[in-house]
Amino acid sequence: xxxxxxxxxxxxxxxxxxxxxxxxxxxxxxxxxxxxxxxxxxxxxxxxxxxxxxxxxxxxxxxxxxxxxxxxxxxxxxxxxxxxxxxxxxxxxxxxxxxxxxxxxxxxxxxxxxxxxxxxxxxxxxxxxxxxxxxxxxxxxxxxxxxxxxxxxxxxxxxxxxxxxxxxxxxxxxxxxxxxxxxxxxxxxxxxxxxxxxxxxxxxxxxxxxxxxxxxxxxxxxxxxxxxxxxxxxxxxxxxxxxxxxxxxxxxxxxxxxxxxxxxxxxxxxxxxxxxxxxxx
Numbered sequence: 359x360x361x362x363x364x365x366x367x368x369x370x371x372x373x374x375x376x377x378x379x380x381x382x383x384x385x386x387x388x389x390x391x392x393x394x395x396x397x398x399x400x401x402x403x404x405x406x407x408x409x410x411x412x413x414x415x416x417x418x419x420x421x422x423x424x425x426x427x428x429x430x431x432x433x434x435x436x437x438x439x440x441x442x443x444x445x446x447x448x449x450x451x452x453x454x455x456x457x458x459x460x461x462x463x464x465x466x467x468x469x470x471x472x473x474x475x476x477x478x479x480x481x482x483x484x485x486x487x488x489x490x491x492x493x494x495x496x497x498x499x500x501x502x503x504x505x506x507x508x509x510x511x512x513x514x515x516x517x518x519x520x521x522x523x524x525x526x527x528x529x530x531x532x533x534x535x536x537x538x539x540x541x542x543x544x545x546x547x548x549x550x551x552x553x554x555x556x557x558x559x560x561x562x563x564x565x566x567x568x569x570x571x572x573x574x575x576x577x578x579x580x581x582x583x584x585x586x587x588x589x590x591x592x593x594x595x596x597x598x599x600x601x602x603x604x605x606x607x608x609x610x611x612x613x614x615x616x617x618x619x620x621x622x623x624x625x626x627x628x629x630x631x632x633x634x635x636x637x638x639x
Contacts, residue, residue, distance in 0.1 A: 373558070474542070476525055478547065513616070524624050
């Protein structure tokens with residue numbers, strides 16, 4: 359992030375084609391607040407068509423979006439031109455855990471709908487560590503990063519992989535600016551085991567027809583994830599990228615149980631806040 363001068367060049371580098379065009383209004387806007395490492399993507403989809411962009415969850419980092427990076431600019435002016443029959447979507451992983459983002463999005467449009475993909479915070483932390491380890495092989499052990507003192511069970515919440523999983527704390531910040539009715543939570547576990555079911559609920563939340571169904575998916579046994587079938591004329595199916603589906607680092611069972619004990623009260627509070635038990639045990 360540039361600390362001085364015009365931030366526009368940096369912002370433009372992370373925006374999708376067409377996102378730099380100015381608009382007078384955005385009829386409908388949706389921001390998936392996915393904590394996974396995906397690029398910013400601004401896309402438009404018609405409310406009466408199958409929404410392909412919401413399935414594109416496999417793009418690698420950087421985890422920066424216009425509401426975290428382009429703080430000097432008009433956010434509305436960075437969105438693409440959108441017709442009344444279209445929905446504008448923009449996604450980046452850091453939104454849900456960035457303190458200033460809810461206020462910035464609310465200032466642009468209080469009617470924005472928000473989609474948050476969540477998963478078991480312990481599994482999420484291990485996955486986060488596994489992915490980082492592939493880029494930094496000399497990384498300290500998971501236990502060294504996750505605990506200030508493991509023998510006493512003191513967890514280090516300053517480590518980002520741990521902090522992200524404190525969903526209840528992050529949600530409290532969002533609820534200061536948006537009602538719960540405008541936030542939809544997608545189960546990361548069910549997105550794997552029942553992608554059509556999860557996306558049916560997403561389509562309902564967005565006011566779209568349920569066009570994406572079981573027939574649009576098949577399970578890739580090699581990856582361990584479902585893949586999106588494409589029309590015959592468009593080539594091979596769309597599967598998650600190489601960074602997805604890798605075997606997680608083996609973590610000591612005692613450490614896992616300590617983290618489950620740590621997260622349990624936060625998870626219970628999160629369940630109560632959203633009115634749904636994700637059964638993370």
